[in-house]
Amino acid sequence: MEEIKRLLLEEKAALLADIREKTGKQNKTHSDIGDAIDSSVEEQERELELLLQDREQARLKGIENALQRMESDDFGYCEECGEDISKKRLLAVPLTRMCINCQSTEERSRLAQNVFSRADYTSQVLSDE
Template identity: 40%
Template sequence: MSAVNTEAQTVLTREQLLASPEDEYMSAPQLEFFRALLLKEKQALLDNAHETTEHLQENEATPDWTDRATIEEEHALELRVRDRERKLMKKIDQALARIDSGDYGWCEETGEPIGVPRLLARPTATMCLEAQERHEALERVSRG
């Protein structure tokens, strides 16, 4: 049975993506795979933020000062995690914009392919591994 290319084509599986030939790099089906992956991650972050909002609105009145301190510390930790997730949300939105513009999957520094395995590990990556390593090495040197 042969697959027919239609407008309503199903999204590739991870295995199909990894098995794709090099000449199909960042083809429409591959871009759709990453769009779906990014949107799923974005939804998970939004769900987490909603849960945090509900959790922080719960009044946990307790007369014990140590319990109150523990609750406050848990809330502070939760807010720090959500702040990191907020920054990730911005990166996800930028990655989705790169998909729309046709720049997704290509290193912003070298113009070379970032690579499917790297994008699977970090779908918001903007640089190929070599460029990222150079960038991090320069940061370490400048921090000194």
């Protein structure tokens, strides 16, 4: 488990550094820009940046959450069936909350749902004609 914790801490540090670097760059860009750059381009870039930041923040939150669960000894169990998640899986995807069995069951049912809604849609289109 220590191995996974180290992995998470490393990723957290990397993410924090990344976010900090971006925020710093963003501020710098702003003071340098003036009126020279088309504001709509600037706007788009800022939106993209914010979107990326959102994703990074979400990931950071996930890591912190996992670390917290590790502290309270609640880490590494499947949320669906309560079984231990294999260490190999945790090393590959430390933020996962499901064991491989439940994950694949869920993916299968999601896939089935997609197929079903597609079939539904097709039949609707056909009945319209």
